[in-house]
Amino acid sequence: MEAKRCILCERALTSDNNSAEHIIPNAIGGRKKVVGLICRDCNSDSGSKWDAELARQLESLSLLLGITRQRGKVRAQTFQTHSGGSICVNADGTMVLGKPEIQETTTGTTTRLRIRAATKKQVRQALEELRNRKYPQLHGLNMDDLLSTAQDQSYYCSDPMKIPSAFGGTRSGRSLVKSAIALVYDAGIDPRQCDLALDYLLKDGKEACFGYYYDSDKDLIINRPSRLPFHCVYVRGCSEYSTLVGYIEFYSLWRVVLCLSESYTGSDFTHVYAVDPIKGEELDIEVKLDLSVSDIREAYDYKLYDEAAFFDAISIVLSMVREIDFARAKDRATQDALETAFAITGAKEGDILTDEQLWDFAGIIAAELVPFIVTNYADHFPEALQPRLFNGHQ
Ligand SMILES: [Zn+2]
Incomplete structure (x- = not known):
């Protein structure tokens, strides 16, 4: 009509x-x-x-559930964690640190600084701020040299996120x-x-x-x-x-x-x-x-x-968020492990591998998947097997 x-x-x-x-x-x-x-x-x-x-x-649910739109992606969002940190979640479910984490450990007259951030640029900014505000002795150091020692690191975060919902x-x-x-x-x-x-x-x-x-x-x-x-x-x-x-x-x-x-x-x-x-x-x-x-x-x-029914509804949607997050993490871990195995062995898709190459290839994949397996399945393994999981294939 x-x-x-x-x-x-x-x-x-x-x-x-x-x-x-x-x-x-x-x-x-x-x-x-x-x-x-x-x-x-x-x-x-x-x-x-x-x-x-x-x-x-x-918006938080749109992002965490990985919804799609006809136009535009869901924006990345920063969430607070329970222990006071922050995590930025991207539209594809990957996560990076929301703000730099700075650890200062002083023993005697020596202070050791450890900076963790999402990008090298953020590490540099944090370092410059520390230099200007607190540690003038950093002026004597070459920033580029310092930054060249920075390492890429990925890990599973065990700190629960706070999801705002109003x-x-x-x-x-x-x-x-x-x-x-x-x-x-x-x-x-x-x-x-x-x-x-x-x-x-x-x-x-x-x-x-x-x-x-x-x-x-x-x-x-x-x-x-x-x-x-x-x-x-x-x-x-x-x-x-x-x-x-x-x-x-x-x-x-x-x-x-x-x-x-x-x-x-x-x-x-x-x-x-x-x-x-x-x-x-x-x-x-x-x-x-x-x-x-x-x-x-x-x-x-x-x-x-009815408050109990409302909390049931929350637990339903959070279990969906967990399930979707797990599926995305599994896909990423598997893809990364495969790429690493190809890179290290030099094998190409479609190559026919000897038995020995195959074992190497499989070993690399298994080793790369260890952090994912330990994070998600550690509880399922008998205790006796766990040290082997941690130590296998260094
Ligand atoms: Zn009108």
Whole structure:
């Protein structure tokens, strides 16, 4: 159905100002778009005001889960660790030190400085700062000579990261509500039927038309994928009660119920859009939203917020983060080990190796994989085997 006029500013939609609006913002991995709902200006305004705030609040998860977008990569982010350090995670899951780590050990009259940083440039900056502020005797040393002794090192970090997670506020709330309206429109229903939702988008000071939903006894998703992060928007129109209600879930974690209208005049319908934000593929998710409008209104006052269910949701998404991180680390370790074995033996892909060369090759791969194996599987090995793992193939 053509909206004819932009639902946000009421300007007539023409071929010049019509726009394609993502039902779920592409910044968090949404793909499907609707055309004929909002004008280009409102698309860009609501994108920068509302969707950008929602994306910012979900950015840590977008990065750690390795989602993909149609345009642009998820930005690298720096996380604090529990012991006060910092780690920068890149879009491909690789990690580097967030800020240089400086160790000063003094014995007698000698001070030993150890600087660890992501790049040589950062080591130089840290060294210059130490020279200017604390150790003028460093002036006598040649920086380039000192830096040429620096070594590349990679290791597995055992210091847990703190993942910030805060969700809420009017701006990201409006992005959620806009997603629900876009889906109503995608179902072929006049989006102006969403009167309560539109009031919330357009009028300041209006009561939010949604609330958090966490219930240990009742999951509104019938076929919840346990090991796949997903986004889902669901809407339902009910002619008997004249209601338009909805349910939104992002990253299996943020779950809200919405009431878009209590004066709906259309016929019964349900419509759902769910997406795997990593592959961008649509998912077949079944939602059963059998809550009355008064139930949903309870959610507005946090009355449907069961803390135990919320923590369950957190542990689900964190286990997904761990699983994805493990898979990426395994791929990297295997690829690095192969490259090292090729480099050391001088073998090329497709070469036929003698038995002896083959043993060398396999030995190098095994040795290179030791840090990964020890970090991830040490607990699984009998104790007697562990020293061999550490000492084998130096
Ligand atoms: Zn507009």
